[in-house]
Amino acid sequence: MSELTGRLSVFKTYKLYVGGKFPRSESGRVYEVTDSKGTWLANAPLASRKDARDAVVAARKAFGGWSGATAYNRGQILYRIAEMLEGRRDQFTAEVAAAEGLSKAKATAQVDAAIDRWVWYAGWSDKVAQIAGGTNPVAGPYFNVSAPEPTGVVAVLAPQESSFLGLVSVIAPAIVTGNTVVVAAAENAPLPALSLAEVLATSDLPGGVVNILSGRTAELSAPLAAHQDVNALDLAGADGELAKDLETAAADNLKRVLRPAPVNWTADPGTGRLLAFLETKTVWHPMGV
Template sequence: MSDARLGVLKTYKLYIGGKFPRSESGRVYEVTTSKGEWLANAPQSSRKDARDAVVAARKAFSGWSGATAYNRGQVLYRVAEMLEGRKDQFVREVADAEGLGKSRAAAVVDAAIDRWVWYAGWTDKIAQVVGGGNPVAGPFFNLSSPEPTGVVAVLAPQESSFLGLVSVVAPVIATGNTAVVVSSESAPLPALSLAEVLATSDVPGGVVNVLSGRTAEIAPTLAAHQDVNAIDLTGADPALAKDLETAAADNLKRVLRAGPHDWSQTPGTKRLTAFLETKTVWHPTGSLGVGGSAY
């Protein structure tokens, strides 16, 4: 009996609504290493796939945004636990995608997992930073609190297949939004593997939806979609970003503009606050009459 065997090649799929469909169009495209060596066939998403992902994200929004911030933090931390357990796989995928040596790729993956933990810790703290009581001239309490924007389309960085990906996805869902993520076009495999981690953690289906394919084909559908509330243009080149901003203006989407990023730096709270709305409530102070109480 021969010791030789054929390896089992992995079939990568999209992640929409907690399920793993192939592209609606049936298309795939070749993913190669930085040296041009074949790695896998990734699904090439269609405009229909993008619309399906938006439907799934909208369906999941009420449950996810309605969860307590503490609970969201627990769920995000569980994702970090699962990433830690599959670290070797991500090291291989990042090394192949970005042309890094094993030790450098391992450092990038460690940083990405730490970044996920960092955002998990912010879920129940961001309201204290950006919310609060406002002084007013009258017998009222005036309180401001942050609320999630809604469905956010995220164009993941093209050059940072995992650390950059985590840095743009985690803050969106940490604050109660749901996401439709377009992975790096040339290096989608870490994003598609992240989807497998999300599916086996406690993140409800539809909270994060992952599409791979041609960014210039998928992104215009998301930018023009009336049920998408915001878009992160990080993964778009300047010409595409300009067109997407124009399309996004049709329903007054929030837009996070593209720009150079050093993903290794501590991110701060910019991305946590980028897709938050502020709700302000007025409440009378003092006696409310018979049976009333002071607040």
């Protein structure tokens, strides 16, 4: 209670983000989130397997409309999200500083880099086809055109060590190319991800394109890896043993898997993740001669 005003502090209640809505975990469970010194920050929802399955249903439902939107439209929506993130820099700076034990200056640099990266990926929306597709020379009176298409529903394990910059670096490239995602936030630092959900919900992003769960990474990733309606996995936030188990589960329905690897999230991201969850469709068309 504040000594000057006599007011009680109003603590924020964090929730999951599934299908454009903010449900509590179906089990009602929560877990304590602390800062780098062990100081309590908040109770985050402890998502269950049922929550993971609900998130996949929401992502699949949103896939048709999102993948069918024009690349220009997707880019505009992502840019709008960046605008909104810019307006909440102070909030994200405080959350990143607490989550990662950084000074205000270093946390600000992380948040600024994350917003810049979101803009960078937004700009690729109507350009990626130029590096991932093209016309092919064939012997015959045909046009032969290869074009990139999204893989589908991607389950993303957010990086554990980079609660916001790393998070943006795995979500943005997946959705800008037309995929929908189910994200398992960093287990020990989920608050920036849950706050990102609030930005997404008030942007132009259709519900279900991004679904964010907090909880135990191993508990959430197992049903996602085995789910028959998940098309791909990004294992950025998995350790070696967990990644091996998830790859085995993913092989059951031939999911595309992006294996974990050491990443400097502050470095130039390149186009690797942008191309990771694209398929190539090749079409033959007569020239009409």
